[in-house]
Amino acid sequence: MLSRVLQPLFRYFETRVNPYPEGEVKTPPKGLMPFIVHFSRPMLPLLLLMTLFTALVSAAEVVFFSYMGQLVDWLGNVERAGFWAENGLWLAGLGLLLLIGLPLLVLMQSLVTHQSIFGNYPMIGRWLSHRHMLSQSLAFYQDEFAGRVSQKVMQTALAIRETVTKVMDLLVYAIVYFTGAAYLLGRADLLLLIPLGLWLVGYLSIMRYFVPRLRDVSMAQADARAQMTGRVVDSYSNIQTIKLFADTEREQRYAKDAMEGFMVTVHRQMRLVTIMSVGLTLLNTALLVGTAAMAISAWYTEAISLGVLAIAIALVMRIRFMSDWILWEVAGLFENIGTVQDGMNTIAQKPTINDAPNAKALQVPHGEIVFDALRFQYAQAKGESKNVFDGLSLTIKPGEKIGLIGRSGAGKSTLANLLLRFYDLQGGQILIDGQNIAEVTQTSLRHQIGMVTQDTSLLHRSLRDNIRYGSPHASDEDVWNAVCRAHADTFINDLVDPKGRRGLDAHVGERGVKLSGGQRQRIAIARVLLKNAPILVLDEATSALDSEVEAAIQEQLDTLMEGKTVIAIAHRLSTIAMLDRLIVVDEGRMVESGTHQELLARNGIYASLWQRQSGGFLGLDIDGNGPNQQ
Template structure:
């Protein structure tokens, strides 16, 4: 459903406001993305290009909400104090302007919170991760063929998708939760100190206890999240790989074997899930103990100070209300902190893949090819997998338009790799004068690149089957399909 139809036509002003915030960030920038820098914080910072000012705006708006929310508890304490001090006829005469100022701040806080929600939800929540996906996807498309020969396609796609969401959540948690909590506690501390410095003691004790619990358990949750992200990528990669190579699976494997192969990765994933849930239970139980201690100690200390005449009823009400608010806020802090470390672990896992530099690049100021005829010319091409073991050394060959060339040799002799440099699929030490508009035919690659026979001795022992791969049959017999018993779909 289009966003314009979510609200009725009578709400066009709201639609215009939403549209304005939604259009602040371009989710599909045309500029070529730069490879993110290595290192967690440098990776996050470079990925935030184009949205940093809106992250800062969210942090500023959230800080304002934290200040106003802390002031509300101060207002509550003052009102309780005034109700016990003034008669009904005297209250508005003595404190009317202050009550009006409180009401004005409450109304202003609604407008402020609406602006913060628009920045958080309309500007960042959906657009920021889509911008990351778009940039990460283009980075992966520009990787070399060798990069994908070392990775599962499903694993790469999983890292693109989950890293974008994890990075969004981590950045917004810092700009939203961390800023809000920090400003709220600072403002609350100033208010409590103005009432009586002794009222700060329970909150200081809570901060020490809660920080100790977080320091002990949250990093372990983050490490577990990193293991879980890697296990999830492996599981997704194996499942996606089976679907992507379904023809090969049907020919050389069967459902039970593929299910067992995927189940192994699922079991590894469940190990990380159980470890994560155990830590979450410990975190919840310990935080509940600390929160209960805060509420009891604040109420007891407030009553003791009131009994000694050091504070009034309003101060006790303010301190107790703040303790109850912190009690509820701690659950938010706890789980958001756990999610923050979990997302940091996921981002760190995805960074290893997404920050890999491109190995095949155009030369600076390279011009598009403009070749009127589809000829291929190799001039002094050098290529090797390892230094000192060249596969191509000063290779020269000219293929004129209309000519057909066949490369014949034993399996593994490098027939495919003689062709791939011409199409920029492999990086060469020297390469000159290629026209990429040449056509080619080759054997079906999937049966040779995918580990379908992993763990199955009866395939590994099929020496006669492998030996016949080196036998070149006459084209006539091949057209009669006198090939191997296990055939593949080949180009004709």
């Protein structure tokens, strides 16, 4: 009932800030405070309001203790006869004020804190971090565990909230309360401040010693936790490989090594906690005994009243319980700061592939591709880099269909990745219809290119969502037409996921693990058929298909390639022999170019490869030294 009455109030405070800020995606700054402020700007007015209400609540508690002391003194002197007649109305009013005023104050503080801040604040951090991480380059994710990155996005956003709210809420509450308590005790008798002052010196000493040590171990623990999670997620993501090689014991050791590293930080942390708890208990007990002794002595000499004695004991008891809470919260504050600093090292990295200032959308009226004097090498350890391309030039005419041939490491897939601008060149340029791809937006570039790879990865969503991924506005009829053209209709209707979803609604599992390699590849082909981009890249597009299905799909690929510029990469030469031009690449150089017949007549490398084919596969290295390891 009460929840329904408060629903409009809850909703009002829950919507005071948008948890999904729009606008340009920016790289967070690397300094701790600028990094925190970057994710906190939308929350600043609400954080200040929370701090104000916290200060008021803390002050109200001190005032309440003061009134209780005065009440004790008053009750000690008032006559019982006619007490209720003379004071009942005043006492009832005071009780009503406490019953209504303080809860209302706490309600406003709680609405701002829990409805406006606690849910929205970390979501702002997650949303902005996620948008930024999506802009990172392919190379970034090749050097990171996906589980480790995702955990840092989740953990860091929460740690930012905890850091800021602890500083602005906890410390304000403690400062206001402690100042008020010191004022009340000092006003009664300055001697009562001596135990409180000594306690404060000891308390700050404990914090100075333990908090930095807890911060350091917490930073190490956050990194160890991320490493442990990354290894576990890596095992689960590659469970098929683990099962295939029957090596679960190695995986257990691999995970256990990270878990043991995490436990080392846990033991260090808990040892500090035990020593700190014992020290704080001794300090708080000394405060209680010292204050009680001095207050009783002052009362005995009639320096203070019984009400002041009651206030002193009550305030010290409250401070005693608060001190333990505050110290743990401060330790938690530095633990969260450690988590933020650890996450900042990952999240605040600038993307290596960026759109040029004022980049325009790519227009592809014809489809000419020019690779002009390309120079490229993958980033490696200093002194170990080797050029993949050093001056490669190649022009593909509008609508021309070329096949790239060469052994592994020759640079075929790298050329496709450079065309998609997954990496930036060290020299030269790539032009599409005269437009340098480094000067157009990455989004528009990739919208104009359809690609089917040998290692097809699907999203853990429905088949419909996967097929429609490059064409979000396509109708269900268009989706099903692409499915039929890719010969995926032969198995889709039979698919059922664990939640009972069928056909196009069935979810395919992480990376499409619930489908066979051939099924995944047919879905990928359907996706590209539906996208219908003017430039088509086929990297072993039919390698996972059996011969019968490949022959059927080849007809659809022939139709798909009509009017498009095509780059096809294949080790099975029979799949690309009928293309307009075949190019043999070796060690980043174009060594032969021509039609299938022209290259056979030349009796060079291609002719040698063709003769060595067994069942249509490239079986040997082009130098003839052994089998080609693909």
